[in-house]
Amino acid sequence: MWPNSARGTPWCCTPRGVAATAPHRHRHLPVDAPRTAPSGPWPLFADDRRIVERFRNPSVVPLPELRFTAPMSDNVLDELDEDRKLLGRTSTAERVAGILRSRIIEGGFQPGVRLAEEEIGTALGISRNTLREAFRLLTHEQLLVHELNRGMFVRKLTxxxxxxxxxxxxxxxxxxxxxxxxxxxxxxxxxxxxxxxxxxxxxxxxxxxxxxxxxxxxxxxxxxxxxxxxxxxxxxxxxxxxxxxxxxxxxxxxxxxxxxxxxxxxxxxxxxxxxxxxxxxxxxxxxxxxxxxxxxxxxxxxx
Structure with missing residues (x-):
C-alpha cells in the first residue's frame, strides 16, 4: 500500500473527498523543485509536505509515525482465504463488507487493529477498488475508521x-x-x-x-x-x-x-x-x- 501503484499516489495520502485514481501533484514534482507549495487546484496539506520532503531528502523530515496496537493474525488471513469461496463469480463490495463485518463481529479483527489492504485483497482475491468500497461501507457502519497517512483500523469505541x-x-x-x-x-x-x-x-x-x-x-x-x-x-x-x-x-x-x-x-x-x-x-x-x-x-x- 506504500507506494500504492504505478501512478505514484499512496491511497492513504489522497486528499479527503478526492478519488484515489485522480491525477496527483506529487508525481509531477521534480526532485530539484523549490520547497514551496505548487500553484493550482491541489493545495499541499501539512502531512503531504512532510512526505514530499522525505522523498527529496530522507534524512531531513521523518514520515508520520504509524500507530496501531497489533498486527493482523495469520489465522484471520487463512480464514479470509476460505471466505473467498463465498464470493463466487460476482464479487461485490457488499459481499466483501459482509465477510469483513462477520470477522470483526467474531473477533478475528480486534479493535485497534490496522487492516492491511494488500494482504486482505490477496486473501479474498479481489481488486483494490472493491476492497476500498467495502471499507467505505464498514466505515459508514462505524465499524472501521480511516486515519490519514496511517490506513484503515477497526474502530475503538468510547x-x-x-x-x-x-x-x-x-x-x-x-x-x-x-x-x-x-x-x-x-x-x-x-x-x-x-x-x-x-x-x-x-x-x-x-x-x-x-x-x-x-x-x-x-x-x-x-x-x-x-x-x-x-x-x-x-x-x-x-x-x-x-x-x-x-x-x-x-x-x-x-x-x-x-x-x-x-x-x-x-x-x-x-x-x-x-x-x-x-x-x-x-x-x-x-x-x-x-x-x-x-x-x-x-x-x-x-x-
Missing part, C-alpha cells in the same frame, strides 16, 4: 459510544415489545429466541463465555424480529455489531454474560404467557443494568 448504543437498544427493543398485540407472536422470531436461550445454556455449561455472549446477541436479534420489519432487523444488526467491539476487549466475559442468561429465559417465559407489557418491563430493567455494568467495566478497561 464510553460515550457505548452509552449511546444502549439508548438506541432501548428505543428499538422496548418499542418492539410495546407494539405487540395479543398472541400468537411471529413464530420464527420466537423460535430464534428459544434457540438462542438453548445455545446460551449449552455455552454456559461448557464455560464458553464468548459463545454465551454470541447467543445473547442472537436472543436480542430474535426479539427485534418480532416486529417483522427488515429495516429494524438491519438497524439492530448494526447496533449489536458495534457492541461486540466493546465485548472483545473486556477481560472477564463471564461476568458480563452469565448473569443475563436467566433474565433472557424470564423474558421468553413472560412472552409465551402472552404478557408483552410485562416482558417489556423486564427488558427495560435488563438493559439499564447491562448498560451500567458494562459502562463501568469498559471505563476501567480503557483506563
Amino acid at each position: 464510553v460515550e459510544d457505548l452509552e449511546d448504543l444502549y439508548r438506541v437498544r432501548r428505543l428499538i427493543e422496548c418499542a418492539t415489545l410495546r407494539q405487540l398485540s395479543a398472541p400468537p407472536y411471529p413464530q420464527r422470531a420466537v423460535q430464534a429466541m428459544e434457540e438462542a436461550v438453548a445455545a446460551g445454556r449449552s455455552a454456559a455449561h461448557e464455560h464458553r463465555w464468548r459463545d454465551l455472549g454470541t447467543a445473547n446477541m442472537h436472543f436480542h436479534q430474535g426479539l427485534v424480529a418480532l416486529a417483522e420489519s427488515p429495516r429494524t432487523d438491519e438497524m439492530m444488526r448494526g447496533v449489536l455489531a458495534e457492541l461486540r467491539l466493546v465485548f472483545h476487549v473486556m477481560e472477564n466475559p463471564r461476568r458480563f454474560h452469565e448473569p443475563y442468561l436467566p433474565r433472557n429465559e424470564q423474558i421468553l417465559r413472560t412472552l409465551r404467557s402472552g404478557d408483552a407489557p410485562g416482558a417489556e418491563r423486564l427488558l427495560a430493567g435488563y438493559l439499564d443494568d447491562s448498560r451500567r455494568q458494562l459502562a463501568e467495566g469498559y471505563a476501567r478497561q480503557l483506563g
